[in-house]
Amino acid sequence: xxxxxxxxxxxxxxxxxxxxxxxxxxxxxxxxxxxxxxxxxxxxxxxxxxxxxxxxxxxxxxxxxxxxxxxxxxxxxxxxxxxxxxxxxxxxxxxxxxxxxxxxxxxxxxxxxxxxxxxxxxxxxxxxxxxxxxxxxxxxxxxxxxxxxxxxxxxxxxxxxxxxxxxxxxxxxxxxxxxxxxxxxx
Numbered sequence: 424x425x426x427x428x429x430x431x432x433x434x435x436x437x438x439x440x441x442x443x444x445x446x447x448x449x450x451x452x453x454x455x456x457x458x459x460x461x462x463x464x465x466x467x468x469x470x471x472x473x474x475x476x477x478x479x480x481x482x483x484x485x486x487x488x489x490x491x492x493x494x495x496x497x498x499x500x501x502x503x504x505x506x507x508x509x510x511x512x513x514x515x516x517x518x519x520x521x522x523x524x525x526x527x528x529x530x531x532x533x534x535x536x537x538x539x540x541x542x543x544x545x546x547x548x549x550x551x552x553x554x555x556x557x558x559x560x561x562x563x564x565x566x567x568x569x570x571x572x573x574x575x576x577x578x579x580x581x582x583x584x585x586x587x588x589x590x591x592x593x594x595x596x597x598x599x600x601x602x603x604x605x606x607x608x609x
Contacts, residue, residue, distance in 0.1 A: 429512050437590050442508035444554045444578035451500040459497070463490050499523065509557075509574050511587050516559060518572050530572055534591040536562040542580040555580035557587075 429438045463486050470482050499522065506521035516537060520528040537559050544555035557580050559572040577583055 426510060429510060433512050433514075438510065438512050439586055439590065440508055440510045441577065441583060443504050443574075443576045444552075446549065446552050446554050446578070447576040448501070448504045450548070452497055452504060455497050455500075456494075459490060459493055507574065511590050513590055513592070516572070516587075516591075518574060532559070532561050532572065537591065538562065540584045540587060542584055544580070549576065553579055557583060 426438070426440050467483065467486055471479065474482070502521060502523070506519065506527075508519055510517045510519075514534055515531055516534065517529065517531040520530070522528075539560045541558040541560065542555050543558055544550045549555065554576055556573055556575045557577050561570050561572060
């Protein structure tokens with residue numbers, strides 16, 4: 424099913440979809456791309472000023488090949504940013520995890536198999552900008568991956584956790600709040 428079909432089935436207020444944070448894009452895609460372009464331009468300017476000769480075309484080709492090789496991991500991170508997301512409905516949690524062009528892992532689990540939702544914040548920079556990992560602990564047999572579904576680098580993970588608890592069930596929300604020692608949210 425598509426996201427719009429889930430919204431029609433359960434109502435727009437009971438279905439959410441979210442992916443990685445924009446901070447992830449900046450750190451993993453924009454900054455490395457900027458430095459790659461800057462290093463290429465500075466390297467070519469330096470070569471032009473020092474070694475201008477008939478071989479300059481070969482240097483440009485060498486830099487272009489080097490940039491192409493260095494660009495592949497950046498493209499992979501961009502694909503992670505755009506194509507990794509979670510859809511939450513009252514009945515299901517569906518995680519799409521794409522790496523590379525042809526590799527996609529889709530994990531879906533029933534809301535009854537989700538035992539807890541945890542938030543993990545690592546790295547100071549992500550914590551400052553309120554980004555973290557959402558970890559769904561499930562029954563062992565539903566995911567085939569050890570009972571854990573993780574979406575990394577989510578913006579406002581505590582808010583997302585509360586939204587998911589509201590959508591899936593009050594019972595799950597109570598489990599989450601009891602595990603962190605909070606009060607129930609209406």
